[in-house]
Structures are given as structure tokens and as C-alpha cells.
Amino acid sequence: MLVASGTFGFGEEYAELVDISRLGGICTKAVTLAPRAGNPQPRIWETPAGMLNAIGWQNPGLEVFLEEKLPTLRQYEVPIIVNVAGETRAEYVELAARLDNVAAISALELNISCPNVEHGGLQFGVAPDLTEDLVGAVRQVTDHVLITKLSPNVTDVSAIAQAAVAGGSDALSLINTLVGMAIDVEGRRPALANITGGLSGPAIRPVAVRMTWQVAEAVDVPIIGMGGITTAEDALQFIMAGASAVAVGTANFVEPTAALSVIDGLIEYCRHHNVARITDLTGAAHSGRQ
Amino acid sequence: MLVASGTFGFGEEYAELVDISRLGGICTKAVTLAPRAGNPQPRIWETPAGMLNAIGWQNPGLEVFLEEKLPTLRQYEVPIIVNVAGETRAEYVELAARLDNVAAISALELNISCPNVEHGGLQFGVAPDLTEDLVGAVRQVTDHVLITKLSPNVTDVSAIAQAAVAGGSDALSLINTLVGMAIDVEGRRPALANITGGLSGPAIRPVAVRMTWQVAEAVDVPIIGMGGITTAEDALQFIMAGASAVAVGTANFVEPTAALSVIDGLIEYCRHHNVARITDLTGAAHSGRQ
Amino acid sequence: MLTTQAELTRREQVAPEHYLLTFVCPPIAEQAQPGQFVHLRVTKGLEPLLRRPFSVMNVNLSQGSFQLLIQAVGQGTQILAQAQAGAVFDLLGPVGQPFPLPDGAEQVLLVAGGVGVAPLIFVAERLKEQPAPCYVQGLFGAQTEDYLCCWLEFSTRCDEFATATEDGSAGEKGLVTDLLDKQLDRGGVDRVYACGPVAMLAEVARQCQEQQVPCWVSVEQRMACGVGACLGCVIPTRCEGSQHYQRVCREGPVFAAAQIDWEAMSPELDRC
Amino acid sequence: MLTTQAELTRREQVAPEHYLLTFVCPPIAEQAQPGQFVHLRVTKGLEPLLRRPFSVMNVNLSQGSFQLLIQAVGQGTQILAQAQAGAVFDLLGPVGQPFPLPDGAEQVLLVAGGVGVAPLIFVAERLKEQPAPCYVQGLFGAQTEDYLCCWLEFSTRCDEFATATEDGSAGEKGLVTDLLDKQLDRGGVDRVYACGPVAMLAEVARQCQEQQVPCWVSVEQRMACGVGACLGCVIPTRCEGSQHYQRVCREGPVFAAAQIDWEAMSPELDRC
Ligand SMILES: Cc1cc2nc3c(=O)[nH]c(=O)nc-3n(C[C@H](O)[C@H](O)[C@H](O)COP(=O)(O)OP(=O)(O)OC[C@H]3O[C@@H](n4cnc5c(N)ncnc54)[C@H](O)[C@@H]3O)c2cc1C
Ligand SMILES: Cc1cc2nc3c(=O)[nH]c(=O)nc-3n(C[C@H](O)[C@H](O)[C@H](O)COP(=O)(O)OP(=O)(O)OC[C@H]3O[C@@H](n4cnc5c(N)ncnc54)[C@H](O)[C@@H]3O)c2cc1C
Ligand SMILES: Cc1cc2nc3c(=O)[nH]c(=O)nc-3n(C[C@H](O)[C@H](O)[C@H](O)COP(=O)(O)O)c2cc1C
Ligand SMILES: Cc1cc2nc3c(=O)[nH]c(=O)nc-3n(C[C@H](O)[C@H](O)[C@H](O)COP(=O)(O)O)c2cc1C
Ligand code: FES
Ligand code: FES
Numbered sequence A, B: 001m002l003v004a005s006g007t008f009g010f011g012e013e014y015a016e017l018v019d020i021s022r023l024g025g026i027c028t029k030a031v032t033l034a035p036r037a038g039n040p041q042p043r044i045w046e047t048p049a050g051m052l053n054a055i056g057w058q059n060p061g062l063e064v065f066l067e068e069k070l071p072t073l074r075q076y077e078v079p080i081i082v083n084v085a086g087e088t089r090a091e092y093v094e095l096a097a098r099l100d101n102v103a104a105i106s107a108l109e110l111n112i113s114c115p116n117v118e119h120g121g122l123q124f125g126v127a128p129d130l131t132e133d134l135v136g137a138v139r140q141v142t143d144h145v146l147i148t149k150l151s152p153n154v155t156d157v158s159a160i161a162q163a164a165v166a167g168g169s170d171a172l173s174l175i176n177t178l179v180g181m182a183i184d185v186e187g188r189r190p191a192l193a194n195i196t197g198g199l200s201g202p203a204i205r206p207v208a209v210r211m212t213w214q215v216a217e218a219v220d221v222p223i224i225g226m227g228g229i230t231t232a233e234d235a236l237q238f239i240m241a242g243a244s245a246v247a248v249g250t251a252n253f254v255e256p257t258a259a260l261s262v263i264d265g266l267i268e269y270c271r272h273h274n275v276a277r278i279t280d281l282t283g284a285a286h287s288g289r290q
Numbered sequence C, D: 001m002l003t004t005q006a007e008l009t010r011r012e013q014v015a016p017e018h019y020l021l022t023f024v025c026p027p028i029a030e031q032a033q034p035g036q037f038v039h040l041r042v043t044k045g046l047e048p049l050l051r052r053p054f055s056v057m058n059v060n061l062s063q064g065s066f067q068l069l070i071q072a073v074g075q076g077t078q079i080l081a082q083a084q085a086g087a088v089f090d091l092l093g094p095v096g097q098p099f100p101l102p103d104g105a106e107q108v109l110l111v112a113g114g115v116g117v118a119p120l121i122f123v124a125e126r127l128k129e130q131p132a133p134c135y136v137q138g139l140f141g142a143q144t145e146d147y148l149c150c151w152l153e154f155s156t157r158c159d160e161f162a163t164a165t166e167d168g169s170a171g172e173k174g175l176v177t178d179l180l181d182k183q184l185d186r187g188g189v190d191r192v193y194a195c196g197p198v199a200m201l202a203e204v205a206r207q208c209q210e211q212q213v214p215c216w217v218s219v220e221q222r223m224a225c226g227v228g229a230c231l232g233c234v235i236p237t238r239c240e241g242s243q244h245y246q247r248v249c250r251e252g253p254v255f256a257a258a259q260i261d262w263e264a265m266s267p268e269l270d271r272c
Helices: A061-075 A089-100 A128-141 A157-166 A202-218 A232-241 A258-272 B061-075 B089-100 B128-141 B157-166 B202-218 B232-241 B258-272 C026-031 C075-081 C114-129 C151-155 C176-186 C198-211 C266-271 D026-031 D075-081 D114-129 D151-155 D176-186 D198-211 D266-271
Strands: A025-027 A044-047 A050-053 A080-084 A107-111 A145-149 A171-174 A178-180 A197-200 A223-225 A245-248 B025-027 B044-047 B050-053 B080-084 B107-111 B145-149 B171-174 B178-180 B197-200 B223-226 B245-248 C002-015 C018-024 C037-041 C052-055 C058-060 C065-071 C088-095 C107-113 C135-142 C160-165 C191-195 C215-218 C234-239 C242-247 C254-256 D002-015 D018-024 D037-041 D052-055 D058-060 D065-071 D088-095 D107-113 D135-142 D160-165 D191-195 D215-218 D234-239 D242-247 D254-256
Touching: A044 A197, A044 B202, A050 A202, A050 B202, A061 A080, A061 A089, A080 A089, A089 A107, A089 A128, A107 A128, A128 A145, A128 A157, A157 A171, A157 A202, A171 A202, A178 B202, A197 A202, A197 B202, A202 A223, A202 A232, A202 B044, A202 B050, A202 B178, A202 B197, A202 B202, A223 A232, A232 A245, A232 A258, A245 A258, B044 B197, B050 B202, B061 B080, B061 B089, B080 B089, B089 B107, B089 B128, B107 B128, B128 B145, B128 B157, B157 B171, B157 B202, B171 B202, B197 B202, B202 B223, B202 B232, B223 B232, B232 B245, B232 B258, B245 B258, C002 C026, C002 C065, C018 C075, C026 C058, C026 C065, C026 C088, C052 C065, C052 C075, C052 C114, C058 C114, C065 C075, C065 C114, C107 C114, C107 C176, C107 C198, C114 C135, C114 C151, C114 C191, C135 C151, C135 C176, C151 C160, C160 C176, C176 C198, C191 C198, C198 C215, D002 D026, D002 D065, D018 D075, D026 D058, D026 D065, D026 D088, D037 D065, D052 D065, D052 D075, D052 D114, D058 D114, D065 D075, D065 D114, D107 D114, D107 D176, D107 D198, D114 D135, D114 D151, D114 D191, D135 D151, D135 D176, D151 D160, D160 D176, D176 D198, D191 D198, D198 D215
Parallel strands: A025 A080, A080 A107, A107 A145, A145 A171, A171 A223, A223 A245, B025 B080, B080 B107, B107 B145, B145 B171, B171 B223, B223 B245, C107 C135, C107 C191, C135 C160, C191 C215, D107 D135, D107 D191, D135 D160, D191 D215
Antiparallel strands: A044 A050, A050 A197, A178 A197, B044 B050, B050 B197, B178 B197, C002 C018, C002 C088, C018 C065, C037 C052, C037 C088, C058 C065, C215 C254, C234 C242, D002 D018, D002 D088, D018 D065, D037 D052, D037 D088, D058 D065, D215 D254, D234 D242
């Protein structure tokens, strides 16, 4: 049970409210080489059972991350997955290289799927060849567990998943946000300053479950499922669709203890249904198919 | 103001409840050459602010459509847009050819975007070259206004839109449903017999508005916007994003008079804001951009 | 069928998770026939998005009211279970084909499983009100005594009445279909009407087929529109040998049991 | 900051679309400082999904209660406007940086626009309770007399008090910033605290800058998490010449007016 990138800051924001040590891990907000100011406001907009965001990789940059954020994160004694993002292939490689000998982190999550920055990000995540090349390049420079985070804004997510695995990805996480937008009809203009934003929350769950299902049929690496998880039942949908782990994103905003409640609910489900370990249910809905 | 294909049957189902003559038009349920039984049940599943459906083109086929459904539809004295669907290029062409001299209909809507049938449908709608070829072939055999209905399950909707226009499409309608799925966690299997289904309703509106915006920037033909419209404000989002007309889909199920309420709301908005015709607002949010 | 509003005037818990709701809405009370349902919007908002179908349990023409028996199983029914008197709901109705009542005085057997008792209470009432009243036998099955909801309303409208519970806490220990078996063996039954879980209905259909007693069942299916437009609520039926899908909201919810393709209903059977 | 629950004990309409809500929640009442807000979940469901931020208007330590002044503008606030006493809400709080109260007895000017009066009522109270009470001047602007919500609560906590309405139905005809202009001209003001629409705040900031009076404003921004994690609620600020974004929920909602990049706030200014 993880908390999804960008929805739990660098941990410290929630430390007062949540027993972080019970989490299976924290995916950090995207870290870039240089500090980034992010997009102008308004950056968020609410939609039916979901929200749009266009934060734009606001983060203090790698150096401050290593010097200030990481030491704090380590105190919570949970696995740390660093979400890394760049505008160019070289930036990703440099980020990965510089994080390679940082023992405190458990894995890298390659964010090749963020829809809210003009360059980089999304363009890698929508083309299989670019994905394979990028993952391969990063693989060369890191011994960390390598997770690739997939974009849902593609015609064929399985192809991208296969490319990431071919490039050497140890695991996949999906989905990032769907590109969406809203119009402020009184102002007669886009609601977000960035025009488009990433749609997250329960609204996108059916798309996320479907992609988890498809990718589970296409590749053999572990999948971290996410997209609209708010309850244990939601998490079970992802697990039965083929996820080995799940992450809570937007629901953290709604209820800071959402991830802990999901854990409690999963334990309860396992007890009630005599399931030894939750991962015994991974892909359960596939075998149940007639 | 239209009602979207598959959400208003062939009109007769709602005739008792709705003053159909106030609508701007009816898009019929998909019509295929031969009758089709459709998918096994369960066919629908509710999701947060949306629903999944996997109806599978159940329809009585072209002949029964022409002999039984069309005469009934004509009684309502509204423009009839026939949503046509096939498994092969030849089927689309034959359908269009046989509907060409049917004067009672106002337009054909090429459904190249339905996610719920095994062959045909989606495969055309996700590749620009196939789209252009198919639309071009249909264009050859019909003088009807030709509308192409786009799938949102693509990496680059603008490219498909441009292909449809290059093929001779007079207008575009978007979006069809997003491919989604749900798992019945008690049964440990997909909730729908068809495994995946099409996600519709308010949940997908941000994606639909974004695609309307993008397509409006890419092509010059009129756009019929749809996807989660339930109120006049929702409809205005599509219009300001670039739609010349809008269609109400899933909301018909929630409230049979939904489309009429949207019309009333739009009239009210125009009166209140001194807008002469609602189409004066088409694309208004684009020009408002800084 | 019309779209209208109904005011909830009374809400009463009749068993664990089971509620009897009384609504005032004269046109529905007047037009509803036994077996028909109302398609009710439980909220003005989007959560849940779709309407919910419920069989009319009975009507009171002088008060212009009707009743629903609701089992709280999920989000929508829980909202209804907590609704306050005075709340007003949008509804569509009456929807669907009613039970085809006999013209003359027949011996009619009603088989109810759990909350499926609702439409059969309405049936029993109308059968007794006919110019030539029928002889009505009621069979009612539930898990335990507690879940024999509204059994008094049911039994008082029947000439004969028997119950079965899975734990034996009331009536026979076992399934209501065991009672049916004996009753059909005894003979004299002209027709059977049933409503309950799909596994029960399948067994009722099988027995009636075997004994060649005409049988009608009221079935459930997930619904969106409730008016026949979306084709979401179909069940597999057989017509002259070929299988095709029929809409529960339009051609149903009451079907001749012989018409249903019980084998192809298996996904639902599994779920029970 | 903590996540807790609060019971709504009283709801009172104080103006068209404006409601005064009293909640019992001792830890919030104890910890809240003027300018801080609570981040409140208006429903257990998903509609609306996100929490809503509201400034604490005042606290009653002996009853362990606090009050919110709510303007019903959309879905979330409408739910609150219709909530019944006894309803229990999840909330997070107290959140954010409070107004930095002076140590000694200063002459403090409070400028409130509309519902922005809420945190300033709390400020006024604390300024008067200080060991060395301040001299508090209150300026309150609204569209019409009706919208001068809770003006009595405000004025009784001020040593001087004046109002402005756009239609002249109470006090001066015009904007509250016209009153401010005169007041600053008169001199003697040590600091200004303001809360209201962003256009008003920008003008307050401009005047204070011109007159070199230190000024703090409480600003609004759409929020998701309310705890600093999502980076959704930022406003543009200036720090040593360079622009960067700061979070309203963490570094705010109270900012030194001079710190805000008012030009880059233009999207919000347009909206007014
Ligand atoms: C013709 C008909 C008559 C019915 N009469 C009654 C009645 O008299 N009393 C009663 O308690 N129930 C009745 N039901 C079942 C009732 O409609 C469902 O229990 C109810 O819709 C569940 O909604 P929910 O939000 O509580 O459950 P959820 O599980 O949260 O619902 C999720 C979705 O599944 C659908 N759904 C879930 N269970 C069923 C079901 N068994 N049948 C159809 N759709 C379902 C819901 O409508 C909704 O779309 C009837 C169903 C039909 C089709
Ligand atoms: C620090 C702070 C203190 C506030 N104090 C008060 C107060 O004391 N009294 C009061 O009436 N209002 C206050 N507001 C504004 C209040 O939060 C919004 O009016 C409210 O969130 C609107 O919700 P809605 O669902 O009714 O509106 P909708 O328009 O339906 O909301 C849609 C979305 O926009 C957001 N939103 C809309 N307007 C605003 C706004 N002005 N500021 C921030 N987010 C907004 C909502 O939170 C929601 O995410 C405060 C806002 C902030 C940031
Ligand atoms: C405000 C916000 C910020 C996000 N930032 C990032 C990010 O920096 N990197 C990333 O890979 N994903 C980011 N995401 C995507 C989430 O990690 C997650 O993939 C997505 O929101 C779907 O999950 P959810 O529906 O549970 O939120 C962000 C999401 C939100 C809502
Ligand atoms: C039950 C159902 C059946 C549909 N059938 C069709 C169809 O036959 N042909 C088609 O082009 N679109 C079909 N659609 C898609 C709708 O026309 C529409 O594009 C989509 O639902 C998005 O709009 P909405 O969110 O307002 O429903 C169907 C949608 C639903 C919900
Ligand atoms: S519910 Fe739509 S056809 Fe029956
Ligand atoms: S609301 Fe999330 S950072 Fe402020």
C-alpha cells in the first residue's frame, strides 16, 4: 500500500496527521534536476467525482531534495520511491545516476507520463520506442529498483508497458492522470491557467482498472495499480485485475488517513475470506474468466 | 441540442415522457446491416459519476430499422441522425449506400469508435489512415451530411479528426465512451460479461471538453460535443471549447427531460448575458485565452 | 408511464436492513398493476447517478399512496433506508409488464423469496378483489424468521399460507422450493407466480415445467434508463428455438418462466 | 493541526445566502488563532469530492465551540447552508498561518469585504483581549446593508467602526477602500489587516504600500489537500525580486501584502 506521487508531498505535510510508518511506501512528488516554480494558478479544479490538476512539477530540485527532504522522509522508516521527471533523456539519466548511490531510497519511479509540462513528460510516455530507449538509458545508470509510470492517454497501453519492460523496468505503475479540462463559463475561459490538467480521483477508476487488466495480460512484472482508490473494495478491483500493490492518490486529500483505512479494509477482507496474503488475490479476476 | 446515440433508443421509448419535437435532433442507436443480438448480460455497471455499458450494437438491423423504426421516428418531426456501424469497410459502405436515398434522414453518424464489439468499430477509429480511408469510401456513396464520431481512446485525437475531415466528413461528433472496466470483488471477476465496457456520464466530461478543445483547434468543421452533459453549464463548457452543437447521453437515463432542461438553461443563459444565438459562443474560451 | 414526484410519508423498519416506505403519488397508485415497478431517483445529485427500480408492494387508492419494501443492500437503498418523511423523490412509473392475472377464478400459487414478496402481496390483493376471486396459496421463504418481511400483509391476502426458513426458525426448515415441490405434487394448481432470487426462480421454473403448470416470474437486472432505451437490462430468452435478449424494463420484469433461457442466466445464478 | 469531527449545534441565516454555523469541537476552539481556517468535509460521499476551507470567525472556549460564517455560493456551501443541527462533520484544523498580532498596544485597522469579515471578527476579539489591548478600527464594506453580515459582532469588538455599501443603503455609498483611503490619510494607523475579494485586497495593499503602513491580508485559493501536500493552492509571491509560488494553506492564508505579486494575481482579479 503506497501513496501516489504528488499526493503526499514529501511526507512531512502529513506526518502530523497520519501514522506514516504503517504505509508500504511513499512515492515522492516529482523531483527534477533544477528547482521548478510550477504552473501559474489556478492549478486545480473540481469535477464530478474527480479533480483536475496542473501543478507543473513544482519542486525544489534534486539538491534540496537530497539535503532537506530526504533526511525528513527517512525518519518515517518506510520505503521511499523517488518519482523522477525530466524534459530530456539526458536529464532523466543524470537524475537516475545521481540517485544511484543514495542508499536511503528503495526505488525510482520514472515519471514519463505527466501531462502538465510543456516539454518532456508526456511525449516519452506515449511512444513505445521512446519509452524503451529512455528506460534502457536509465537502467544503465542505476541499480535501484526501476518502476516506470505509465500514461493512460494512449491508444495502446500494453505496447508502452511492453516497451518499458523491454527497456529494463522492474515494475510498472499505472495510471497517471487523464488529460482533461474544464471551462469557467462565467469567465468564458479555461478554468486552469495551464488550460489542460490531469484528471484524477474516483471518476477515472474504471479506466485505471481496465488498463491494469490489459497490462497484466501483456507483461510479467509487478504492477502498482492506482487511479481513484478510496476504499478497500476499490483497491481489490486493482489487485484482482492484476496489481501486486496499489497506491492511494487523490483520496489522501479527501481523508488524510485514507490509505490506512484501505489497509484495514484489506486485512478485514482477507480475514473474512480466508486469504493468507493479499497478493494471493493478484489477478484473481483473470482466472475467474470463463 | 441532440440526444446521443444509444441513449435515446429509436425515440419511441421516450415519446411518452418527453416532448421530442423540442429536440434539435435524435442520434439513433447504432444500426448495423444485419440484426445483432448484442452482448450477454450484465451489460451495465454503475461507477462514480458514471456508468459502464457493453451493449454490443444490439439492434434489429437495417431492414427493420427502415421499415419499422424510421416511420415511428419521423412522427416526432425532428432531424434524424442515423448512427451506422459495421465490422468491415464494406459493411459501412453498404449501409451508407442503402441509406443514401432515404430522404427522411438528416445525416449519417459514422460510429467508428464503439469499444464494445470485437471486430470493427474501435479499430478504425484509432488509426488516422484507416479513418480517412473509411470516411472517404463512405463519402463516395452518400450525399447525406456525414458526421464522424470519434473515439477518446487514442493518443492523438486531433490526428484522427484531421483524417476524418480529409476523408470528407462534414462534421465530427465527440466523444464516444472511454474504455473502462470494473471488477465484482465478491465474485472475483469482471463486472460486465464483456469484461470491458464504455465509460460515460459526468465522470468523463473533463476528457470530453479537452478533446473538443483540441479538435476545435485542429479542424474547421462543426463539432457536436458530448460526454457527461447534464446541465446547461456543462453544455456551455463544450460550446465555449468549440462545439457548434451538443448532445445529451447518459443524463437521459437519469432524467428523461434532461435535454429539454439543458435547452431551457441555454436560453436563459443567452437572455441573461445578451447573447443573440448560442452558436455565437462557440469557441468563446479560445479567444479569451491570453 | 409518467415522470412524477412522490412524497415519502412514512418509513418503517420491518426487519434487519428491510424498510417499508409509503409514498403519496395518486397517479402511480391508480395506474400501477401488480408486478410493475417504479424507477426512483434516490438523490438530486450524481451519487448515485442512476435511478433504482423497486416493485410496487401495494397501493391505497383512497389515500393515493403506494408502498415499497426495500432491502438496504448498497448506496441507493441505504439512502432510502435513512430518508425522512416529507422527502420528495423523482420517479418514473409505473414501469413494465404486470403479472397476467387470470380472467376467472383459478387456483393460484404465489412463491416469494425474501424481499421478492413485495409484488406478490399486490398480486394476492388483486386476485382476491376480482369479480371471481381466485383461491390463493402463498409460499414464503427467507433465511430466518426475522426476514419474513411483511408476512402478515402477505398471509392475510392468501387462502392458504406456508413459510420456510433456512434455519427452521419459522415454518419448515429448508427452502421455499421444497414447499413448492410438495404443493405441486398435490396437484390442483392452475398457475404459479414467483419472485425472489434468481436461483429460486430457476428452480421454480424447472418444477413448473416438469409438472406442466404455467408459471410467471418477476426478474431483476441492473438498469439504467428503465424505459427500454439503453438495452442495458436484458435477459436471455428463447423464442422459437433461437436465443435473443429481452428488456426487463419493457418486456419484463414479469416473464413467462418458459420463455427465459435459464442456462444463459448462469452469470446471475453464480452470483447467488 | 488535527483531523477531528465537529457537531453542528446551530445554524442561523444572517443575510440572503449567508449562514452562521456553530460547531462544537473543543480542540479546534482551543487551538485556533485568528486567520486560521478549518478544512471541512461537507459530505461522507464523493459529491463534492474535496474538502472546503472556511476561516474561523470566533471561538467560545467555555463551550468548546467555534463559528463559521458561510456564503452559499456553490454545491459545498449549499450543503452546509441546509445542514441540520446535530450533523457531524469531518474537519482538519486549525490550518495555516494566523494574522501576526502585535505584541504591544497598537492602532490596528481592520478592512473587511463581505464574508471576509469572518476572520477579522476573531482578530478584533483577540486584539482587545491582549494584556495591552489595541485600539481597533473596523471598516466593513458590502453590496447592500443586508450583506453586512454579523456587523454587530464586528462593531462591538471595535473602538471605531464604519461601513460602506455599494448602493448607499448603509454607511458611505461606495467601496470600503474609499473609507480606507480617508482613514490612512488621517494617519496614526500602525498596521492593517484585511480580508475580502481579491480586487479589494489588491487596492488595500496598494494604499498601504503608498502610505507605508504594514499590511497583512488573508487570501483565498482553490484547495485540495489543505495541508501543503498537493501544491494546488499557490499564489505568486515575490522574494528578493524573484517570483515564486507559496501555498495558501501552509504559508498562508495570511500573507504580508508586500510579499504578494499582485500583478501575477491577475487571473483572480479578472474574476471579480
Ligand atoms: C424490476 C425490479 C424490481 C425490484 N424490486 C425491488 C423491491 O421491491 N425491493 C428491493 O429491495 N429491491 C428491489 N429490486 C432490487 C433493487 O433495485 C436493488 O437492490 C437496488 O437497485 C440496489 O441499489 P443500491 O444502490 O442499494 O445497491 P448497489 O449495489 O450500490 O447498486 C449498484 C448498481 O447495481 C444495481 N443493482 C444492484 N443490485 C441490483 C438488483 N438486485 N437488481 C437490479 N439492480 C441492482 C443498482 O441499481 C445500481 O445500478 C428490484 C429490481 C428490479 C430490477
Ligand atoms: C483560507 C480560506 C478561507 C475561507 N473562508 C471562508 C469563509 O469564512 N466563509 C466563506 O463563505 N467562504 C470562505 N472561503 C471560501 C470558500 O472556501 C468557498 O466559497 C467554498 O469552498 C466554495 O465551495 P462550494 O462548493 O460552495 O462552491 P463551488 O464553486 O461549487 O466549488 C467548486 C470548487 O471551487 C472551490 N472554490 C470555490 N470558490 C472558492 C473560493 N472563493 N476560495 C477557495 N476555493 C473556492 C471549492 O473549494 C471547490 O473546490 C474561504 C476560502 C479559503 C481558501
Ligand atoms: C495534485 C496531484 C499531483 C500529482 N503529481 C504527480 C507527480 O508529480 N508525479 C507523478 O508521477 N504523478 C503525479 N500525480 C498522479 C498521481 O500520482 C496518480 O497517478 C493519479 O492521481 C491517479 O491516482 P488517484 O486517482 O488516486 O489520484 C499527481 C496527482 C495529483 C492529483
Ligand atoms: C448505454 C449506451 C449505449 C450507447 N450506444 C452507442 C451507440 O450505439 N453508438 C454510438 O455511437 N455511441 C453510443 N453510446 C455513446 C454515447 O452516444 C455518447 O457518445 C457517450 O455516452 C458520451 O456521452 P454521455 O457521457 O453524455 O453519455 C452509448 C452510450 C451509452 C451510455
Ligand atoms: S433499463 Fe434501459 S432498456 Fe431497460
Ligand atoms: S491545498 Fe494542497 S497544498 Fe494547499
